[in-house]
Each structure stands twice: as C-alpha cells, then as structure tokens.
Amino acid sequence: MKLATLKNGRPDGQLVVLSSDLSRCVSASRVAINLQAALDDWTRCSPALEALGRELDAGAIAGQSFDASEALAPLPRAYQWIDGSGYLSHLERVRSLKGSKDAELQSDRPLLYQGASDSLSAPHDPIVATSDELAIDLEAEIAVIIGAVPMGASRERAAAAIRLVTVCNDVSLRRLVVDDLQNGFGFFHAKPSTAFAPVVITPETLGASWSDNRLHLPVRIEVNGALFGQPNAGTDVHFDFADLIVEAARTRNLAAGTIIGGGTISNRHDETLPIKRDGIGFACIAEARTVEKLKYGRARTPFLKAGDTVRIGAVATDGRSIFGDIFQQVSIV
Amino acid sequence: MKLATLKNGRPDGQLVVLSSDLSRCVSASRVAINLQAALDDWTRCSPALEALGRELDAGAIAGQSFDASEALAPLPRAYQWIDGSGYLSHLERVRSLKGSKDAELQSDRPLLYQGASDSLSAPHDPIVATSDELAIDLEAEIAVIIGAVPMGASRERAAAAIRLVTVCNDVSLRRLVVDDLQNGFGFFHAKPSTAFAPVVITPETLGASWSDNRLHLPVRIEVNGALFGQPNAGTDVHFDFADLIVEAARTRNLAAGTIIGGGTISNRHDETLPIKRDGIGFACIAEARTVEKLKYGRARTPFLKAGDTVRIGAVATDGRSIFGDIFQQVSIV
Numbered sequence: 147m148k149l150a151t152l153k154n155g156r157p158d159g160q161l162v163v164l165s166s167d168l169s170r171c172v173s174a175s176r177v178a179i180n181l182q183a184a185l186d187d188w189t190r191c192s193p194a195l196e197a198l199g200r201e202l203d204a205g206a207i208a209g210q211s212f213d214a215s216e217a218l219a220p221l222p223r224a225y226q227w228i229d230g231s232g233y234l235s236h237l238e239r240v241r242s243l244k245g246s247k248d249a250e251l252q253s254d255r256p257l258l259y260q261g262a263s264d265s266l267s268a269p270h271d272p273i274v275a276t277s278d279e280l281a282i283d284l285e286a287e288i289a290v291i292i293g294a295v296p297m298g299a300s301r302e303r304a305a306a307a308i309r310l311v312t313v314c315n316d317v318s319l320r321r322l323v324v325d326d327l328q329n330g331f332g333f334f335h336a337k338p339s340t341a342f343a344p345v346v347i348t349p350e351t352l353g354a355s356w357s358d359n360r361l362h363l364p365v366r367i368e369v370n371g372a373l374f375g376q377p378n379a380g381t382d383v384h385f386d387f388a389d390l391i392v393e394a395a396r397t398r399n400l401a402a403g404t405i406i407g408g409g410t411i412s413n414r415h416d417e418t419l420p421i422k423r424d425g426i427g428f429a430c431i432a433e434a435r436t437v438e439k440l441k442y443g444r445a446r447t448p449f450l451k452a453g454d455t456v457r458i459g460a461v462a463t464d465g466r467s468i469f470g471d472i473f474q475q476v477s478i479v
Numbered sequence: 480m481k482l483a484t485l486k487n488g489r490p491d492g493q494l495v496v497l498s499s500d501l502s503r504c505v506s507a508s509r510v511a512i513n514l515q516a517a518l519d520d521w522t523r524c525s526p527a528l529e530a531l532g533r534e535l536d537a538g539a540i541a542g543q544s545f546d547a548s549e550a551l552a553p554l555p556r557a558y559q560w561i562d563g564s565g566y567l568s569h570l571e572r573v574r575s576l577k578g579s580k581d582a583e584l585q586s587d588r589p590l591l592y593q594g595a596s597d598s599l600s601a602p603h604d605p606i607v608a609t610s611d612e613l614a615i616d617l618e619a620e621i622a623v624i625i626g627a628v629p630m631g632a633s634r635e636r637a638a639a640a641i642r643l644v645t646v647c648n649d650v651s652l653r654r655l656v657v658d659d660l661q662n663g664f665g666f667f668h669a670k671p672s673t674a675f676a677p678v679v680i681t682p683e684t685l686g687a688s689w690s691d692n693r694l695h696l697p698v699r700i701e702v703n704g705a706l707f708g709q710p711n712a713g714t715d716v717h718f719d720f721a722d723l724i725v726e727a728a729r730t731r732n733l734a735a736g737t738i739i740g741g742g743t744i745s746n747r748h749d750e751t752l753p754i755k756r757d758g759i760g761f762a763c764i765a766e767a768r769t770v771e772k773l774k775y776g777r778a779r780t781p782f783l784k785a786g787d788t789v790r791i792g793a794v795a796t797d798g799r800s801i802f803g804d805i806f807q808q809v810s811i812v
Contacts, residue, residue, distance in 0.1 A: 332665010
C-alpha cells in the first residue's frame with residue numbers, strides 16, 4: 147500500500163491512496179479524514195485503504211493523476227518526531243574533528259534526539275533559514291511511521307509496529323549545532339523543519355527491499371543537479387529500526403503516528419567528492435567536509451547557500467524513485 | 480474563558496467550556512471537535528467559546544457538573560512541547576554541584592529543550608516509571624498554549640500569541656539526566672510524560688494575575704500531603720513567556736497548539752525543608768537536595784518512590800486552585 151497527503155487548505159491535508167506506479171491516486175476520505183486518523187485506527191483503516199489501492203490498480207475506480215508537487219509531508223504535523231543515529235560511520239566522520247563524546251555508549255545504545263514535529267516540510271518546500279552563514283546542511287535519512295508502542299517493548303513488538311516507510315531530509319544548521327550541544331539541552335535551533343518524500347509505503351509492499359527492519363536500497367542525493375551520494379540504506383546499519391524503537395520506548399510509551407528517523411545514511415568508504423557514477427558518496431555535507439579536512443587539510447565542499455537545490459530519493463532496482471523525490475531549494479528570508 | 484478536555488474514549492477527548500467557578504461545564508463540540516481544532520481556527524472559535532461560557536454562567540444553559548478526575552490534559556497529545564528555563568535560580572541550584580556549562584549564555588538567552596508531546600498526562604494520571612531507582616522528581620511549572628508564531632517574531636507578536644495558561648508537572652528522571660546530557664543530544668529518557676492541570680484559562684480572564692507575560696500567583700506543591708513549596712510564579716522571572724517564545728521562534732515557525740513551559744518555578748531564598756507555613760520552598764526535589772548538600776553536606780529529601788503522591792496547583796488570591804490541581808501517584812511498572 148502506498149499513501150500520500152495532498153494539499154487541501156487544511157493543516158492535515160487530504161489522505162490519498164496511490165496506484166502501484168504512483169501515477170494515479172484516489173481520496174481516502176471515506177476511510178479516514180487524514181493519515182493520523184488512519185494510524186489511530188489502523189486495524190480498521192488499513193484493509194480499507196488497501197482495497198482502495200487494489201481498485202485503483204484494477205481500473206475499477208478512475209481516481210485522479212498524482213502530482214507530487216501537490217503533496218504535503220505524509221504527516222504535515224505529527225505528535226512526535228524522533229531522530230536516531232543508526233549508522234555509526236556518520237557519527238565517526240562528523241565527530242572525528244571535534245572529539246567524540248563517548249564512543250562506547252554510541253555503539254552500545256543508539257543516540258536519539260527529540261525533534262520538532264509541529265510543521266514538517268512538504269517534499270518541494272524550500273529550505274528556509276535566516277542566513278546562509280548558518281552552514282545549512284542536508285541529511286538524507288530513512289524514516290518510519292509507527293503505531294502505538296508500549297514502554298519497555300520488545301524488538302518483536304517494536305518491529306511489528308512499523309506501519310509506513312519513507313525518506314526524509316533532516317535539515318541541519320551546522321553553525322548552531324555547537325551552541326545547542328554546549329547548552330546541554332540538545333538540538334533545538336540547529337534542526338529546523340524536516341522535509342519528507344511525498345509517498346509512504348508499507349513494509350509488506352516494499353517486499354524484498356525491506357527486511358531485517360531496514361530498507362535495502364540506495365538513496366540518491368544530488369546537490370545543484372550533481373551526484374553527491376548514493377549510499378545504500380541497508381548497508382553498515384549498526385542500529386536498525388527495531389533497535390531505535392526499543393530505545394525510544396525504554397522509558398515511555400510512543401503514540402501512534404510517531405515518526406522515527408534512522409539517522410543520516412552513511413556507508414564506510416574512503417572516497418572524496420566528486421564521486422564517480424558508481425561511487426557511494428555522502429548523505430550530508432558535513433561528512434564530505436570532514437573527509438576533505440582529513441585528506442586535504444581543509445574542507446572544499448561548501449554548505450548550502452541561497453538558491454542551491456537538493457534532490458533526495460530512494461532508488462528501486464528498476465531505477466524508479468520509489469517514495470518520489472524530495473526536491474528543495476534554499477531560501478534565505 | 481476557562482476550558483478543559485474530558486475523557487470520551489478518543490485520543491483528543493471532548494472540549495468543554497467551564498463556568499467561572501469551575502463547578503459546571505458544557506460541551507463545545509458545536510464550536511470545535513477538540514482544543515487543537517479550536518486553536519487552529521481561534522479567531523472564529525474563541526468568541527463562540529466565550530459566548531458558551533457566558534451562557535453557562537448566566538444559567539441560560541444547564542451544562543453538567545465538572546469532575547476534574549474525568550479531565551485529560553487540555554491537549555492530550557500536542558504537536559509540540561517546548562520547555563524553557565525562565566527562573567535562573569533553578570539552574571543555579573541544580574547545577575551548582577555539577578559545574579555550570581555556561582552561565583553567561585544562560586542569562587543572555589533562555590535555554591529550551593524539545594520535549595515529547597505525543598502523550599501528555601492527565602491531571603490525575605500516575606507518574607509511571609520502570610524503577611524508583613531512577614530518581615523520580617517533580618517540576619512544577621507554568622505553561623502556555625500558543626497560536627501560530629512566525630520565525631523571527633517580535634516580543635509583541637510572541638506575547639499576542641499566548642492563548643491559554645495552565646500549570647504542569649514536567650516529571651524528570653534525574654538519574655537519566657546525566658546520561659542524556661552526556662550523549663550531547665539533549666533530554667530524552669530523563670523526561671517522561673508531562674502532566675497538566677485540568678483547566679486552561681485565557682490571559683484576559685486571568686486579569687491582574689497575568690501581566691508582563693507571566694503569572695503572578697503562588698504555585699503550591701505538596702509531596703505526600705506535606706507542603707513542599709509555594710513559590711510565586713511571577714517572582715524572580717529572568718525570562719518571561721514572550722522571551723521564551725521569541726527564542727523558540729528564532730530559527731523556525733511555531734505551529735498553533737505549541738505548548739511552552741516556563742521552567743521549574745524557583746524563587747531566591749535560603750530556606751531548607753521542612754518549610755514554615757509562610758515559607759517559599761521548592762518546586763522540584765533536586766533543588767531542595769542541592770541546598771541540603773551545601774548546608775548539611777548531604778541530601779536529606781528523598782526522590783519520589785512507588786506510592787508517593789504529588790499535588791500541584793496555582794493558588795488564587797481567594798485561596799482557590801485556579802487551574803484545578805495536578806494530583807499524581809508514583810507507579811512502578
């Protein structure tokens with residue numbers, strides 16, 4: 147099952163079910179008024195949404211053509227956005243020049259931070275910042291939307307709660323990371339609105355691409371139209387989504403509609419930019435810069451400036467962007 | 480205007496308008512399906528809700544008796560919960576034994592952390608933790624619920640966005656604070672579900688008790704029925720709610736329904752527990768313990784254990800608990 151949320155002038159948008167090829171969609175309002183409502187009552191709604199998708203694929207209902215530029219984030223506002231850190235090589239690269247805090251703790255239990263979820267960006271929304279002096283960075287991640295998980299849940303229960311999978315861009319203002327961490331209260335200003343791909347897909351529909359609680363597909367990142375990275379989201383995963391959910395639920399319940407990010411995708415390699423057509427590259431600028439500093443003594447790749455564009459999409463084995471692309475341009479206000 | 484959310488078997492509960500004396504209430508479902516919906520469309524809903532309150536006070540509609548034990552948190556799940564730190568003496572006391580991180584930064588700009596908002600506790604919900612070895616603490620705070628605030632908002636705009644005021648208990652697991660802060664990613668496990676008083680009140684209705692973007696009333700805290708503190712929430716405020724909102728909106732928009740906590744209420748004094756009937760005392764156990772360590776060489780006041788109770792309420796000049804009391808018992812699961 148593939149779902150999206152379209153703009154309709156309301157904060158939570160219009161839930162639609164997509165055809166398998168993402169070309170067409172049909173309103174799901176007879177099943178649930180929005181995606182959160184469907185997640186609140188998944189046992190009832192999920193089969194009805196799947197039935198709509200089958201009818202659409204069979205041509206039994208016409209639906210309308212699907213325009214990804216009309217999509218909001220699947221949950222345009224959510225009750226919780228937790229970002230984890232599943233790929234240790236991201237932490238290793240980003241922290242290598244700053245001095246790691248506690249390497250053992252990181253490999254033992256995943257780091258999590260509580261992110262803002264009150265306004266999540268649409269796939270084609272601009273990246274809005276007050277200045278490009280803030281070292282604006284992208285972070286391409288896999289994200290899952292879950293059902294309710296009780297405190298102290300097992301890995302099995304955590305895995306079974308994964309309802310939907312997608313890709314997101316956890317935009318970071320690197321210049322503010324140090325301030326935020328120095329405060330001791332965690333990320334706040336350094337993490338403005340996270341953007342999401344237009345389409346969310348159930349693990350079942352992802353088939354062989356989803357196993358072991360991770361997505362086994364490359365995520366392609368372009369900056370200003372040039373290939374920046376295409377790391378495989380299923381490679382070098384130290385903490386999978388079951389691990390992240392178990393850790394998030396260690397001291398509290400998680401409500402239905404909680405979104406969990408898997409952390410900046412990061413594969414181990416010794417490349418620097420520009421990468422070759424079959425290279426791996428990076429899912430954030432900070433990693434590329436850190437590697438450059440170590441190799442050349444200084445960072446060469448600039449952070450994002452006004453007008454720069456970022457494209458992020460998970461690539462299926464047949465080359466399609468399976469969740470649709472995130473495509474954002476930096477706007478300084 | 481005074482509002483509450485009653486249990487109705489649905490995640491967002493039933494919005495009701497209260498009589499001035501909190502004795503009676505009337506369903507607001509003809510105006511808005513829940514409090515978030517009212518906040519989304521405040522210009523239309525607010526006058527209609529006020530009219531309901533006037534009719535209830537005048538006896539033009541009967542309504543039903545209001546039972547605070549049937550109340551959920553005003554927003555049982557919210558799109559954002561940001562906790563600030565408006566009272567420097569709280570930070571000074573709590574950090575005095577650990578070594579402050581950056582005292583100048585704290586007095587220049589308020590600290591904020593992004594809290595979990597996916598399930599906020601009802602006023603009479605238990606404080607649930609997995610072990611009372613976690614050093615369970617209360618934190619009595621004032622909280623405001625705001626309308627939408629754009630990035631970079633002025634103090635005036637921030638102040639004008641304050642829709643509703645109440646009291647909350649930002650439960651903390653002190654033993655996990657150090658872990659969380661050491662991770663560098665901020666509070667996560669150390670801050671389980673925050674509890675809210677049953678009633679929210681508009682600044683206009685609070686009258687003289689609300690001025691200069693702060694509540695000028697004592698908040699009374701009892702632990703196991705004994706007076707623990709009654710600091711005045713309007714005294715020793717270093718950052719008022721306009722300051723906190725401006726800081727929260729420095730790098731991003733804030734959506735309608737965002738809840739902002741003012742930080743643990745803390746007045747400057749040199750008391751230790753037990754306090755006299757007219758004493759000031761403390762709004763969290765950690766402060767009481769820190770003062771004891773400095774005075775006696777060791778902490779005497781224990782953290783909360785299974786079965787312990789906490790009562791928190793803001794006290795009006797006539798002695799009434801104006802938002803109703805938070806009354807929670809610790810439950811170890």
